[in-house]
Amino acid sequence: MRAAFIENGQVRVGDVAAPVPGKGQALVRTHSCGMCASEAHFLHAGQNVIDLSRRFGGPYAALDFARPFVPGHEYVGEVLDYGPGSQRTIRTGRRVTSVPIMRAGGGHSVIGFSHECPGGFGELMLLDEAMLIEVSDGLDDDRAAMIEPLAVGLEHARRGRPEAGDVPLVLGCGAIGLGVIAGLRMAGIGPIVAADFHAGRREIALAMGADIAVDPRETSPYGPLPGLNGRRANLVYENVGQKGMLARIIADAPFDGRIVMGGYCMEEEALFVFAAQNKRLNVQFAGGEEPQDMDLAMRAIADGRIDVSLWLAERIGVDGVADAMAAMSGPAAPVRTVVDPRR
Structure with a gap:
């Protein structure tokens, strides 16, 4: 062949x-x-x-x-x-x-x-x-x-156990990050903050359901943002997969924050446990999709809930x-x- x-x-x-x-x-x-x-x-x-x-x-x-x-x-x-x-x-x-x-x-x-x-x-x-x-x-x-890449994003979204009152922050708006945004929006979770270096990806993130999209080189996505009424993101989804990301998130995350690590990093990661303990942070590592995520992704694309x-x-x-x-x-x-x- x-x-x-x-x-x-x-x-x-x-x-x-x-x-x-x-x-x-x-x-x-x-x-x-x-x-x-x-x-x-x-x-x-x-x-x-x-x-x-x-x-x-x-x-x-x-x-x-x-x-x-x-x-x-x-x-x-x-x-x-x-x-x-x-x-x-x-x-x-x-x-x-x-x-x-x-x-x-x-x-x-x-x-x-x-x-x-x-x-x-x-x-x-x-x-x-x-x-x-x-x-x-x-x-x-x-x-x-x-269906498959969307299903991965849906899996990551649910791994964070999002609930009413959460303000999710999605770091990295490739297919997986966009799938996370779509999954959160479909579940009625928000407002959703998206962060990506590329303007085109930020535009797509807004189309997928993000309420705010920022360039992290210009605006910190961790602080109070316009439209959040002084609230800060408390549920962070990492979809970048670069060395140092977890340490940076721990440094900037709020007290009692939750972090979902979806990006695949192939290098050792150094971090200060002291900082994570002081903030009582919870870190969840996400993996690949499961059949339930594939089924939901297919139905959501087919019926128009996710474009x-x-x-x-x-x-x-x-x-x-x-x-x-x-x-x-x-x-x-x-x-x-x-x-x-x-x-």
Whole structure:
């Protein structure tokens, strides 16, 4: 099959072996797949991610960075077939997405970060049939590919256990931060403060439901802001993933504040426990989405409660992956570029 793959920190395009489904596995033809910053991160720090997984435990431990793997974990595709002995839970020809985890066969792999389970930057994928979610007919492919990143944001939002009276602050307005904002707004929590360096992302944050959006280089998002009647944010969602973020949040967070760490930082973090104890802070580490988050994300996109159309930029084929990935960190980068391997 034709695919864009990562090999030794480089994006290449070519033919790779087509996957063959085993028991409990569905063979799926990719229609659309979003490009996530985690794939770009693997280009520069993939070996570090693998080493950390081997040291602390994690699903990336089996990856060999020198061998090609096909990324892409924000996907929608069409069921073509199943492996022998499968339950065939969703009929062939139907579109599906899933939590990007493969557990069938006794293994544990992340779709798109596995040599055995290629992701959506290739024509064909293997998905765990126990994880499949049938996509609503009224949802086009590109918006359906946004179910997974939105679901991560929804998971992070609920991990903070938001409640009436909270003033959430969302740091970083990429797809995950925007999903947090949308989840909070859908739950009726607010006012919501968003902070991002990029003006375009701040505009999208307001469209997703933030009440205030600030450039943290110009205005501290932790202090009283216009429109808050003297109140300060007490529930901080970190979606940046850079070294030093937790220490800075602890220094600026209010007494009895809650912090949700959603950004993936691959470096050791130094902080003053003294400062956190004095403020009685609570720190919650968020992870990936669960099936309940995927289901809510799909229903919310399909019925119009959450509009992800502002996230979407151009559709590209696999030949455009390398250039699009190189441009992901720029100030004008879209929230999501979508790959269609059939192009």
